[in-house]
Amino acid sequence: MHIKIHRLFELLLETTSAQPEAVLGFSLAESPKLGDFLADLDPNLSLDWSGKSFNGLPELRQHVLTHANLTDTCHIDDVLITAGTAEANFMSICQLVQPGDEMIVDVPGWPQPLVLGEAIGAQVRPLVRREENAWRFDLDDLARLIRPRTKLIFLCNPNNPTGQIMREDELHEVVRLAERVGAYVLCDEVYAGLEWHGPRVPSVAGLYERGISTGSVSKALGLQGLRTGWLICRDRKVIFDAMVMRENSSEIMNVMGEMIAEIAMRPPRYAAAMHKARADGAQNLQLLDQFIESRRELAWQKPAAGLIGLCRLNAPITSDELGKRLLAAPYRTFSIPGSAYGFPQHIRLGVGGGAAAKLSQGLAQLAKCLDDLRS
Ligand SMILES: Cc1ncc(COP(=O)(O)O)c(C=O)c1O
Numbered sequence: 001m002h003i004k005i006h007r008l009f010e011l012l013l014e015t016t017s018a019q020p021e022a023v024l025g026f027s028l029a030e031s032p033k034l035g036d037f038l039a040d041l042d043p044n045l046s047l048d049w050s051g052k053s054f055n056g057l058p059e060l061r062q063h064v065l066t067h068a069n070l071t072d073t074c075h076i077d078d079v080l081i082t083a084g085t086a087e088a089n090f091m092s093i094c095q096l097v098q099p100g101d102e103m104i105v106d107v108p109g110w111p112q113p114l115v116l117g118e119a120i121g122a123q124v125r126p127l128v129r130r131e132e133n134a135w136r137f138d139l140d141d142l143a144r145l146i147r148p149r150t151k152l153i154f155l156c157n158p159n160n161p162t163g164q165i166m167r168e169d170e171l172h173e174v175v176r177l178a179e180r181v182g183a184y185v186l187c188d189e190v191y192a193g194l195e196w197h198g199p200r201v202p203s204v205a206g207l208y209e210r211g212i213s214t215g216s217v218s219k220a221l222g223l224q225g226l227r228t229g230w231l232i233c234r235d236r237k238v239i240f241d242a243m244v245m246r247e248n249s250s251e252i253m254n255v256m257g258e259m260i261a262e263i264a265m266r267p268p269r270y271a272a273a274m275h276k277a278r279a280d281g282a283q284n285l286q287l288l289d290q291f292i293e294s295r296r297e298l299a300w301q302k303p304a305a306g307l308i309g310l311c312r313l314n315a316p317i318t319s320d321e322l323g324k325r326l327l328a329a330p331y332r333t334f335s336i337p338g339s340a341y342g343f344p345q346h347i348r349l350g351v352g353g354g355a356a357a358k359l360s361q362g363l364a365q366l367a368k369c370l371d372d373l374r375s
Contacts, residue, residue, distance in 0.1 A: 001094075003119045006111045008340035011323075018327050020334035022362030023353055027160070027308050029277035030354025031222035032264070040263045049252050054243050056081020056230070057258045063265035064230045067193070068213065073206040073234075080231045080239045081253050081261075082246075084224075085190040086112065088214035088231035089154075091242035092186055096152050097122045103152040104145050106137060108161055108310060108341040110188055113154040122151075134301045135162035135310070139173050150183045157201050158191040161310045161341055161348045163303020165195060168202045175208040184238070186212040190229075191306035193220045193274055194281060201305070205232040212238060217261045219307065219352075220277045221270075227254065228261040281307055284351035284359050291363045292349075297370050300349075307352040310338060312345060317373060319347045325373075331365040 055061065061079040065071050082088040089112050097103050099121035105113045107126040117124035125145045129135045142153070153174065158165045166174070171187075178185045187204040192215060195201060204211035216229025231242055246252075264273065285303070292298045292311060303309040313319050319337035326333045338346030351359060 001119045003115060006115045006340075008111050008336070011336060011340055015327060015334060018334065020327060021332040022358040022365060023334045023350075024326075024359070024362040024366060025308065025334065025336040025348050025350040026353030026357040027350050028219045028224055028352045029222040029307070030280060030352070030356070031224070032273070037260050037263050041259065045255070045259065047255055049255055052252070052255070054252065055079065055239070056253055057262050060258055060262040060265065061230070063262065063267075063270070064215075064232065066267070067265065067270060068189075068203045068206075068215070068232065069200065070203055070206045070232065074232060077236070078205065078232055078234050078239065080242055081258060082214075082229050082231055082242070083227040083250065083253065083257075084218060084229040085188060085214045085216040086229070087227075087246070088216075088229050088242070089113065089186070089188060090116065091245045092184075092212050092214070092231060092238065093117065093152065093154070094120065095241040095245055096184055096238070098151075100149070101151040102147060102149045103154060104142065104150060105154045106156055106159065108135075108159075108343060109154075109156040110160050111341070113186075123149075127153075127155075129159065129162060129164065131301065131312070135159065135164040139170065139177070142174065143177055146177050146181055146183065148181050150178075150181050153178055153183055153185045154188070155185070156188045157204075158189075158195065158303075158305035160188075160191065160306065161308050161338075162301065163191075163306045163309045164301070165201050165304045171202060171204060171207055175204070175211065178208070178210065182210070184210045184212055186214065189213050189215045190219050194278065194307065195305040196282065196285070197304065203232065205234060209234050217264055221264050221273050222277070222352075223261065223264060226257040226260055228257040280354060281351055287359060288349060288351050288363070291367075295367070295370060308348055308350040310341070310343065310346045311349050313338075313347055315370065315373060318344045320344060322347065322369070326366060326369050331369050333362045333365040333369075335366070
């Protein structure tokens, strides 16, 4: 299998050395510091991995189920701790989908399943989310795409990049359709917990035996650098196959990532961190929404969850060109062009990163850049 680079990663590689003064697309909450965890870490902790579980720390797996409201439906052995959502997605896709199989992927959505499906030699069928329908996809479209060779339906819920969410009744319908051909449904739930109105999206692992929920401590908790996430599935073969795949790549989890993630997910600490992430996110989202309202070149469907959204650019310039101009002097502001998702007339805007992202400054620079374009 040879994996080709995707436009989103290309853009990130092109811009990492640019050192922008403000960021308009930050996708995670403000990150805690190592010092925030020192009091709870045991200095005598052995950094030898021996004696640990291949599934991951049992206490951490329990926290994962608790926060996903899955304690009634799933057991801790239905959870595998992984190197982020990315590894959980990777191992699930690579073990479930073989050359010639079909998989369905929501578009716009997280690029990883598109890239991997293509590398595997599977037929990847896009399930289109429509902007005019608040970026929802049509369940009839899904019904038409599902065929006997469909092995996996990959959905990003809440969706990156639109912030759209699927309701429980819609998820039940997805499951009903998948069940007809025995397909797995993988929901990337990395943004779960950051719904702006209403409850947390239901985890598909609780709704369907072949439902796979993936997530991590990266987004709402801002702990992306720990590389700690999970895969939840009641079909133990999925957990076993993922473990076997990992045995042939990185073998085991990193001890520090698991330890710190376990501390971060202890209920009182988790509640406080989520409260802060939600308060900061809601405040910045309001700022961004007001800004978009005030600009005739911009329009969006405000995200229902998560820290990012996809904004339409009504200007005689593509978002790639705008992104380049914006990153250069005098604006020095980073944004992600929608071309990364196959939508060149959109920009991915985000409200994460806390004060360090300098959202107000970035928006002022975007306003200036758009004004300069007009004159
Ligand atoms: C939808 C989605 N899935 C997966 C990832 C990867 O996250 P993690 O750090 O948990 O591997 C991201 C990160 O940007 C994401 O937005």
